[in-house]
Amino acid sequence: MRRIGIYLFRQTMGWSIAILGVLTGIVWVTQALRRFDLVTAKGQALLTYLAMTLLAIPFLVSIVAPFALVFAMIIVLNQMHANSELIAINAAGQSQRRTLGPFLGAGLLASLFVAWIAMWAGPASMQKLRDYTTAVRADVIANIAQPGRFVEIDDDFTFHMRNRVGDGSIRGLFIYDARDPDLTYTYTAEQGRFIEALGKTLMVMENGTIERRRADSGASTFVAFGSYAFDLSTLQPEVSDRPYEVGERTFVQLIETPADDPYRAENADRFTAEIHNRLTTGLYPVAMVLAAFYFLGFPRSTRQTRFVAVITALFAACLVRLAGFGAAGVAANSVAAVPLLYLLPLSLITVFAFAIAAGVDPQLSPRLDGILRSAAARIADRVRRSPLPGGGAR
DSSP, X not given: OHHHHHHHHHHHHHHHHHHXXXXXXXXXXXXXXXXXXXXXXXOOOHHHHHHHHHHTHHHHHHHXXXXXXXXXXXXXXXXXXXXXXXXXXXXXTOOHHHHHHHHXXXXXXXXXXXXXXXXXXXXXXXXXXXXXXXXHHHOHHHHHOOTTOEEEEETTEEEEEEEEOTTSOEEEEEEEEOOSXXXXXXXXXXXXXXXXXXXXXXXXXXXXXXXXXXXXXXXXEEEEEEEEEEEOGGGSOOOOOOOOOGGGSXXXXXXXXXXXXXXXXXXXXXXXXXHHHHHHHTTHHXXXXXXXXXXXXXXXXXXXXXXXXXXXXXXHHHHXXXXXXXXXXXXXXXXXXXXXXXXXXXXXHHHHHHHHHTTOOOOOOHHHHHHHHHHHHHXXXXXXXXXXXTSSBO
């Protein structure tokens, strides 16, 4: 029997890791496409782009991981039903509690993983992501060094360059500066380069002209120059001293933030709800495992309602986690609902564990199984008959 438990654990963990990898890849692609303007519009380096897209992954993985485990359980248990393995194991005298053991072990590992992300890895990555975002917004050179485009860096300030050559210098400069309400400056130059000096970012222009135009009279003055340094540091946004949001702080930071801290005093209820939500996040993978096993872990013959059992197990597990998200939202709005964060997952764990231990087999309607199968068949048939985008049927 021990070998069966090891086999089930390895199968479940293998499928879980594979499914988690696929789901994480999908999530990463969506995040990468959303931030692709960092390369195309803001000229950021590829490594910066990859770092910012990957930093958003831990928080999303903590949401996806329990669902990946449930999908893996459904695959393993459905295969065991199809091969009549659950019936054979039950006939050999193994109880449902023994069969549940490997899946529960995988659930506990998922709980530890999710709790670790919720307590530290997720908030730490969100802090890094915010720091990167702030640095990108403050990177004046990356924001304006976009060949062939008229870039509006600030109100009434436009920068344009024709191209950038391999040695770092730029050609065909044009700067329009109307930030002064009394004077408008227009700079043109044949070439120039960016220089960091004395803590400032300078654009040193060569062989160009400056047009100064008065707003009241419209009189213009032209000055030709051989070399001129334009200070770009004035365009750099001020570094924000806004504190990290509640969701961006690690569990230790949430606990150690003094009660008299202005930000905590203003968001005391949110701090309380977030602390208790982090403590209970790790309970949901176990509750989801128990919910899925309750509807799919009892032995059934190949003629019984296995299809509806799969759908019910998936629906029940998803409903458990959605209820958790709902409870977290209610607690964030009302600190009086904080006990619900503990009561909900612990109640679900208790109910499903008792039902499994007592051998309460859920009675799934064969009629519902037929309805679901017919609906799935109609949907599949409609998909096959729908025309392809280029014309013709599938």
